[in-house]
Amino acid sequence: MKILYVTSEAAPFAKSGGLGDVAGSLPKALKQKGVDIRVILPLYRDIPDSFKKNMEVIGSYEVELNWRKQICEISRLTMDDVVYYFIGNSYYFDRDGLYGYFDEAERYLFFSKAVLDFVPKFDFWPDIVHCNDWQSAIIPFVLEKQYRTHYRQLKSVLSIHNIKYQGVYGEDTIMDILGLNKEDLTRDIEYKGDTNMMKAGIYNANWVTTVSPTYAKELEYEYYGEGLHGVIKANNHKMTGILNGIDYGIYNPQTDKHLYVNYTKSLKKKNENKRQLMKELDLKYDEDKPLVGIISRLDELKGIDLITGVIYEIMKLGLNLVVLGTGDKKYEDVFKHIHNSFPDNISVNIKFDSATASKIYAASDIILMPSRVEPCGLTQIIALKYGTIPLVRRTGGLNDTITKFDVVSGEGNGFVFNSYNAHEMLSELNRAVCLFRVNRDSWNKLVANAFKSRFDWSQSANQYIEIYD
Template structure:
């Protein structure tokens, strides 16, 4: 049986800021169903629910080198939904208010976490064949493994996989941390290791020192090899193209299932689409909007330029001049929050603005909307369009990254396709695509066919987990 130690900086149901947390729960769950002995390692943040903290078992307390100091590390264990979890505990680094990242000492916090994961292997009854690392927060594990542990027979044959979830965030820090925090010599301060324009780059370390690199969609794997998407690592990624694989993220079909979802008003499936229409009426009532049979365009998004909010704002008056209603749920950049809020009074009956994150409301929007707008500037994979497809809410997307790989524009001649898409990052191209979707919405037979196309596709983790297993087997 293949043994995988899956390392991430966050994971559902313990803590979440983005899509990585969903993947760190759903992929290991699917791999275990398929007979892989996968175990997950996470930092023990303060914000975890007490019901989990109370059930943890301390395996061992050890000391971990961080530069010239030895720091306390508690190794704690918990099993949840048949997945074994290890938590790295150090209150100085992880017992903090206000999120998980963005602190002045993030370099030290995650240097400690990376070193602790490797030290932990000496103290648990699990010797992995592969350590699967995710994003910059775990990027130094392959580097430190090569630098400090390869001489130890217990570590000699361990392979590493590094997954890029979002290349934009790389963990770039001053060069002084090389010795002060990482216990590395100057031989690692070069472009074939972790040096990056006079700094240290955790993401680059993961890319350079891992046996295999993956990212979260086939299109994104191609895009990041070009300068527009490559965030100054495109040259390195082109040189690694033989070991770079794009594997699209899946969706947890247990959590996102309109037949069983307790967050929505009425359950339904592709054979009971009349109940989806009832969800729409209840959503209108819930949000205080007029109950009218007009198309609802939903957005559940981070309010950020990466998500295409500048395009939306540019033509929002034109969208709302049509016979539609629109629901936006999300928070983010105060600039976009304030602009969007300024539209509220002008379009009281047409626009519902919800500046927050509310998981229950998000599910209601997925179920009650007719269309889902996602005009991202770039999108490594994207979860929202997969949820929308699952709920028969037709995505309108820009053709980039995972959006391009999962949404096929409707073809009226073949009746194929599960959504609508546009290529250029242009507000009027987006507006034209929305108008095209609205035209087809008027023909109920056509629209029902598009909804059934969307709900008939399988974007569960099953297919992607099989690709990961093949990759693991080839690596070993």
């Protein structure tokens, strides 16, 4: 079985979010299970030179974009027994950052066509091309419209990591770049007078996956489907929700080089990380006050509006708070303002870096994730490995990974609330703070449950193999 895994980002080369984490770890897990899987992604300027210097240029070819042609240079690098191919083009990818440019449609249509043109030119002919998110979702559509006579047996899989981002562009743009006629823009790509790459991928892929079972079900509802709920319903016969995992070789408090003290399940050593981080952040340590961490993009989808709406009530619960992330300026400003009111109890870090994130995972008692939408979420899974208790809203992958702790039975690995409501979140946070403060035996049992929770890629990789077969 040969799989060409197509992604716009992959750790450790280039990453902006969860897709990068998945693309950096799932292929390794599949390779370990005997799948001949290779990854192909753009050769961005931001890929570190330490990787680029070890790449081998294996060839180049022209990619036709209707009336113009662009040169594509292919580089290859093998790491962790996985072969990576990099599509190089200085015009499209020799830029700062990964996304956000005016010609985004042209950049990723070029990338998608370059992938399809790649297949017969080199030493790897896949059985399946596995696409990810809107940047490569057009591939199944183009495969059927323009390449099917050349690739009669090639199948396609599309993974939806976040349906909010769909690749919606004007009809003229798509026709001009792909060389299509008006009659080629059939109902499987047409969207409110424009074209929608995600929609085209869903209709034309042989199979579609999402990043958690609950998210797969949620997408059939208007609230979550971002305008494509009808498309999801029409194609649910070929859709599977597969929970993302994490690479425990990367996220492991026993080996994490960023921690003050490494540990496996030692609460004493975990608490030492808490002491040291609070000292570094100029927070006042109190053994009876839990440290609550927020590691998140600061926007409404992540439930940040719930937090800022009751931020004073949260601080009155008797806790310390550390925030790490960037996003909507109005939320950044609220956190900065609240820091001035509680300088000894809240640290606000408007940035993101992995070293600080690791320290917060290890030092925090609670990780707060009141997401409005959370396709899978990796933060809560990482937190569990570090013995930090997630407090989440019951949605998407949060529902599939976190179960509400029951003091009587001792079962559960976190705190959960249901409605997207600030005061319901506040009530559950109060429950967590009270348990931490007055029932340390039950709290320690909860932490033990967190340590035992495991969401690696082994089982999920088996589910992908079933789909490939």
